[in-house]
Amino acid sequence: MKLLNKQALLQVAGILVITLLAGIFFNISNPNRIQFIANEKVVDFSSSDSLLNALRIQDSLLKAADSLKNTSNLREDSLKAAHEKHIQDSLLAANKTDSLKRVADSLKTIQQKKEDSIKNAANQTVEIVKPVDIKIDFAKALFDKKYRFLDARDIADYNAGHIQGAMNIPFHEIEKYKEKFNDLPKDQVYVTYCSAACDVSIDMAYYMAKLGFKKVYIFHGGWDEWKAAGYPAN
Structure with a gap:
């Protein structure tokens, strides 16, 4: 019995070997054979790298475009502000x-x-009740109208320099020179003056008012201010 079983197994093994060899031979000779060993699949990374580079270039171009746009906007804003x-x-x-x-x-x-x-x-002919103080601009206007200026200083000061055409009547010696007033028409305009630091022109003006002169002006700036202004002088 054991011998029979051994022979049967050998027969079965032989049949399997023959069948396997026949199958291999048939598969080799058949163009539609089954691939027992799969061909190695090669992945082409070059196409992936090209795509990645293209994406990088596109991103760079977009960034450059944005930068140019920002620069253009800044320039436009700068020009607009200017x-x-x-x-x-x-x-x-x-x-x-x-x-x-x-x-x-x-x-x-x-x-x-x-x-x-x-x-x-200066053109007014209204009688003045009492002497009136005036400044240099008004005095110059009266001078231009050819009205008479009376210098109340002493002779030495008068000779050293005076307003052009002025008549000297030293008021400190009025008793000596008072007869000069007799030659002056009392209805005319007169301007008395001395130097800027004296008051004898005031005294002379009021003295003339007592004598009946109605139009007497007092130029307080006097010879000093007149000379400083560069107005006509002798």
Whole structure:
């Protein structure tokens, strides 16, 4: 029995070997054979690298475009700001020029009114109740009208320099020179003066008022102010 089993196993093994060999032979000779060993699949990484590089280049281009856009916007904003500043500066300059012109015109108008007022006052023939104090601009207007100026200083000061055409009547010696007033018409305009630091011109003006002179002015600035102004002098 054991011998039979051994022979049967050998027969079965032989059949299996023959079947296996026949299958291998058939598979080799058949073009549609089954691949027992799979071909190694090679992954082509070159196409992936190219795609990655393309994406990187695209990203760089996008960043460059954004940078150019930002630069363009900054330049446009800068030009716009510069243009607006130029307009503002031009407007300010125009306003400043216009303001200065208006101020100059106003000052000119005021000065003209002042001069006209002085001239009108100099032309007045209204009798003065008492002597009136005047400043140099009014004194100059009266001088231009050819009114008589009376120098109340002593002879030495008068000879050293005086207002052009002025008549010297030293008031400190009025008793000696009072007869000179007899030659002066009492209805005319007179301006008394001395130096800036003296008051004899005031005394002379009131003395003349007592004598009946009705239009006497007192120029307090006197010879010193007249000379400093560069007005006509002898």
